[in-house]
Amino acid sequence: xxxxxxxxxxxxxxxxxxxxxxxxxxxxxxxxxxxxxxxxxxxxxxxxxxxxxxxxxxxxxxxxxxxxxxxxxxxxxxxxxxxxxxxxxxxxxxxxxxxxxxxxxxxxxxxxxxxxxxxxxxxxxxxxxxxxxxxxxxxxxxxxxxxxxxxxxxxxxxxxxxxxxxxxxxxxxxxxxxxxxxxxxxxxxxxxxxxxxxxxxxxxxxxxxxxxxxxxxxxxxxxxxxxxxxxxxxxxxxxxxxxxxxxxxxxxxxxxxxxxxxxxxxxxxxxxxxxxxxxxxxxxxxxxxxxxxxxxxxxxxxxxxxxxxxxxxxxxxxxxxxxxxxxxxxxxxxxxxx
Amino acid sequence: xxxxxxxxxxxxxxxxxxxxxxxxxxxxxxxxxxxxxxxxxxxxxxxxxxxxxxxxxxxxxxxxxxxxxxxxxxxxxxxxxxxxxxxxxxxxxxxxxxxxxxxxxxxxxxxxxxxxxxxxxxxxxxxxxxxxxxxxxxxxxxxxxxxxxxxxxxxxxxxxxxxxxxxxxxxxxxxxxxxxxxxxxxxxxxxxxxxxxxxxxxxxxxxxxxxxxxxxxxxxxxxxxxxxxxxxxxxxxxxxxxxxxxxxxxxxxxxxxxxxxx
Numbered sequence: 001x002x003x004x005x006x007x008x009x010x011x012x013x014x015x016x017x018x019x020x021x022x023x024x025x026x027x028x029x030x031x032x033x034x035x036x037x038x039x040x041x042x043x044x045x046x047x048x049x050x051x052x053x054x055x056x057x058x059x060x061x062x063x064x065x066x067x068x069x070x071x072x073x074x075x076x077x078x079x080x081x082x083x084x085x086x087x088x089x090x091x092x093x094x095x096x097x098x099x100x101x102x103x104x105x106x107x108x109x110x111x112x113x114x115x116x117x118x119x120x121x122x123x124x125x126x127x128x129x130x131x132x133x134x135x136x137x138x139x140x141x142x143x144x145x146x147x148x149x150x151x152x153x154x155x156x157x158x159x160x161x162x163x164x165x166x167x168x169x170x171x172x173x174x175x176x177x178x179x180x181x182x183x184x185x186x187x188x189x190x191x192x193x194x195x196x197x198x199x200x201x202x203x204x205x206x207x208x209x210x211x212x213x214x215x216x217x218x219x220x221x222x223x224x225x226x227x228x229x230x231x232x233x234x235x236x237x238x239x240x241x242x243x244x245x246x247x248x249x250x251x252x253x254x255x256x257x258x259x260x261x262x263x264x265x266x267x268x269x270x271x272x273x274x275x276x277x278x279x280x281x282x283x284x285x286x287x288x289x290x291x292x293x294x295x296x297x298x299x300x301x302x303x304x305x306x307x308x309x310x311x312x313x314x315x316x317x318x319x320x321x322x323x324x325x326x327x328x329x330x331x332x333x334x335x336x337x338x
Numbered sequence: 339x340x341x342x343x344x345x346x347x348x349x350x351x352x353x354x355x356x357x358x359x360x361x362x363x364x365x366x367x368x369x370x371x372x373x374x375x376x377x378x379x380x381x382x383x384x385x386x387x388x389x390x391x392x393x394x395x396x397x398x399x400x401x402x403x404x405x406x407x408x409x410x411x412x413x414x415x416x417x418x419x420x421x422x423x424x425x426x427x428x429x430x431x432x433x434x435x436x437x438x439x440x441x442x443x444x445x446x447x448x449x450x451x452x453x454x455x456x457x458x459x460x461x462x463x464x465x466x467x468x469x470x471x472x473x474x475x476x477x478x479x480x481x482x483x484x485x486x487x488x489x490x491x492x493x494x495x496x497x498x499x500x501x502x503x504x505x506x507x508x509x510x511x512x513x514x515x516x517x518x519x520x521x522x523x524x525x526x527x528x529x530x531x532x533x534x535x536x537x538x539x540x541x542x543x544x545x546x547x548x549x550x551x552x553x554x555x556x557x558x559x560x561x562x563x564x565x566x567x568x569x570x571x572x573x574x575x576x577x578x579x580x581x582x583x584x585x586x587x588x589x590x591x592x593x594x595x596x597x598x599x600x
Contacts, residue, residue, distance in 0.1 A: 043367035043465065050464060159596040161587040171583050190480070192469050194374050194462045195367060199469055206478045208471050210460060216574050225579040301480065304493040308583045309445045309517075318594035325596070 039237060039267035044195045046213075047237050049267055052300035055180060055275065055293050056116040056187040058084050063123035063131025070131070071120040085112035109185045117272055117294030126276075127290040133253060140284035144254055158321035161314060168314055170307035172226055172250045176207035178243045178261040179252065179277035182293070189295070190302050198232055198239060205307045211241050219245055224257060226250055239265040256283030271297035363505055363539035368465045371505050371539055375461060376570040376577065379454035379547075382409030386523035387563060389416050396436045406522075412454070414562040418525060424556040431524025439522055443590055444582035446477045446494035448518025449511050449533050450549045450563065458570050460577050461537075468500055468507070473580050481509050489513020492529060509535040520551075528555035543569040 039047035058081055072080070088110050092098045123131030136144065154163040166172045174181045180189070180202065188203040201208040211232040219229045224247040232241040241263040248257035259281035266274045273295040280288040363371035382390075389411030395404040420428060431438055441447050441455075453459060457473040468481040481500040489497030489512045497513035516529030532552040540546045545567040552560040 045367075050466070155596060160594075161591040162584075169583065169587065171581060190467075192462055192464050192467050194464055196374075197462055199462050199471070201469070201478060201480075206476060208469070208476060208478050210462065210471060210577055212576060219574075223578070226581055227579065301482070303491065304446075304495055306446055306494050309494060315591065315594070318591055322594055322596070 037268050042193050044193075046193055046198075046234065047239070047267060048193070049191045049198070049239065049265055049273060050193055051191060052298045052302065053189045053191065053273060053295040054115045054117075054187050054298040055175070055182045055189070055295045056111055056114045057119055057124070057182050057293055058111060058116075059119045059121055059124055059293070061124045061181070061291060062133060063125070067122045067131075069122055070129075072122055074120065077118065077120055081112055085110060088112075111184070114185075114187070115296045115298035117296035119294055121292070124291040124293050125289060126292050127278075128287070134285045134287050134289055136254060136284055137282075137286050140254060140256070143256060143283070147251070147254075158317055161318065164314065164317075166250055168317075170205060170311050170314075173202075173204040173207075173307075175202040175204045176209075176227055177202070178209070178228060178230065178241065178263055179279065179291070180263070180275065186305070188298060188302055190300065198241075201302065203302045203305055206305050221245065224248075228259075228261070237266055239263075241265070252279070254284055255279065255281045258283040361540055366463060370463070370465075370502055371507070372463070373461045373468075373507060373537055373539065373545065374463050376458045376575045377461065377545055377567040378456075378458045378570055379565055380568055381412060381454065381565055382407045383412045383454045383563070383565060384451070384456055384521055385409060387412050387521050387525055388418060388523075389413075390523070412563045412565045414564060419558045419561055420556060421558055424526075428524050428526060431519070431526055433524075435522060435524050438524070440518055441474075441522070442586070444475050444586045445517070447472065447474055448494055448514065449479070449496050449498075450535065450551075451518060451520055452477050452479075452495075453535075453547060453549070453567070454565060457580065458575070458577060459567070470498075471577055473577050475580065475582055479511075481507075492516075494518060496531075496533065503536075505538050507535075507537040509533075509537070511535070526556065527551065527553045530555045537567075540566065543571060545569075 039049070042048045042050070058077075125131045125133065128134060151163075154160070157164055161169055167174075174183045175187050175189070180200070183204065186203045190201040190203075192199045192201070196213050198211045198213065199208055200211070207227070209227060209230055211230045213232045213234070215233070216231065218231065223229065224245045226247055226249060228243040228246040230241050230243040232239055234240070243261045243263070244259075246252075246255070246257050246259050248255065248259070252259065252261075259279060262278045262280070264274075264276040266276075268274050274292065275295050276290065276292040278288050278290040279285075363373075366372040366374065385406045386409060390406070390409050392408040393406040395401060395406070397404055418428075436442070441451070446452075447455060452470075452472045452474060455472070455474050459473070460469075460471040462469040462471060466483055466485075468483060470479040470481060472478070477495060479495050479498055481498040483500050486499040487497075492513055492515040494515060494517065496511040498509050498511040500507060500509045502508070511533040512531075514527070514529055514531045514533075516527065516531065519526050530553050534550045534552075536546075536548040536550075538546045538548075546564070547567050548562060548564045550560050550562045551557065
């Protein structure tokens with residue numbers, strides 16, 4: 001245990017020193033870090049975003065309560081990272097069953113060991129300026145209540161597959177997007193470009209989004225999808241992707257099927273893409289809101305993430321829940337029989 | 339080496355009738371033949387890769403809707419050269435296909451089955467990586483055009499290394515987990531499966547797809563399938579979502595649903 005923690009901590013110290021020692025990170029403060037950087041071009045002339053990237057971060061979407069500054073100092077970031085890394089690595093005890101699955105120093109669960117773009121922001125949200133998601137409007141509140149009712153009618157989480165969470169069911173996980181959010185681990189992406197297309201593959205559940213770059217019409221409203229439908233174009237150095245036609249079965253932060261997401265990918269260094277997204281959903285918020293997070297170049301390749309095919313977790317939990325019910329029923333029967 | 343020779347011999351005897359020999363593919367911006375696009379098979383190989391007559395549906399209530407259409411077959415020389423034991427296994431698979439076909443459960447379809455299911459397949463071609471993206475189950479294959487390494491682990495879709503031979507993209511795939519089938523009729527393989535695919539443009543709107551299958555646990559010799567793949571020429575053609583996991587949850591987990599208490 002001690003040895004592991006020291007390894008983790010040693011890495012954290014190195015990272016922290018790197019943050020403090022690189023003026024570009026502090027001065028650039030995420031957006032437009034290098035105005036004079038021009039991305040290399042693909043053979044067909046697109047700015048080249050290809051390769052393996054991670055949007056892993058310790059920065060929360062919303063600014064923590066009690067924090068008012070838009071940026072931490074490098075020292076504050078270093079302290080937060082090392083504190084979080086210590087907490088993550090000490091979550092399990094060596095030699096125990098949880099440790100086999102969740103050894104936070106071995107399976108990419110320790111974020112401090114993942115490729116991770118340093119970010120001094122106190123929230124990923126840059127607009128509104130308070131770093132918080134705008135208040136949910138009346139329509140959004142009404143829908144949230146309806147959804148809560150519908151979920152309750154489905155039963156408890158372990159009553160059936162359908163009443164469980166989407167990630168436990170291997171249907172959707174957060175990195176897929178849009179917008180692409182980071183998750184506790186495996187926040188990894190593979191971008192490949194071909195003439196007329198950009199493909200963004202999220203490692204989690206092998207979710208590939210193929211974005212056409214021609215000026216084809218937006219799809220009709222009758223066609224909705226879990227991940228919506230994306231259309232892209234280049235604005236100078238920036239790839240702009242507009243997505244609509246969400247089925248709202250995986251509502252991002254409570255959004256409706258009217259949500260549109262505008263994503264902007266700008267390569268600002270050999271090892272960094274600035275990723276910015278704006279969420280617009282008049283059915284939920286009276287104003288659009290925007291977040292920004294860097295993507296850091298990481299090492300490939302991505303391995304197959306056959307989530308559903310190996311989903312023993314869901315099966316076993318349902319078996320366990322039914323067994324517990326059976327045992328409880330038998331115990332009750334015994335009490336009655338006495 | 340012996341294995342390689344065996345494969346080449348088979349390939350050499352295959353009549354290349356599907357291919358227009360003098361067609362030269364347009365070049366992509368990197369100078370390689372341009373295979374980009376959405377492609378789809380138009381045959382009944384997904385029912386049965388061997389020649390077969392029409393047959394009834396295995397689900398009575400689906401009647402004619404899921405009855406099996408006849409097919410001329412895509413196997414060169416018509417018959418898959420199973421070992422005697424493997425042929426028994428195939429027939430048993432076939433008799434129990436409603437329960438055993440892994441694709442019914444929305445599992446990743448494997449190679450080459452994903453290439454001729456009745457769903458589009460998008461090829462997205464860059465110099466380093468060629469992506470093969472299947473609408474069915476959102477299956478994805480990355481073909482590594484450099485940095486060739488042996489398969490690092492077993493998987494459903496295998497590990498694909500590719501290279502160009504003139505007009506042809508050759509993809510060598512290993513590292514399978516042995517859990518996929520070739521079609522809905524129980525034709526199967528083991529984890530020793532080795533697949534070599536050859537994709538060649540044969541006209542502006544068609545590809546020639548040829549795939550050699552080798553698996554000494556199951557077959558007495560390597561064998562080959564051939565078929566054209568057709569371009570989806572609709573101007574707005576694109577891959578759509580077929581996230582089938584939610585469609586099979588009741589099938590897989592329905593018996594574990596909480597029953598109403600009395």
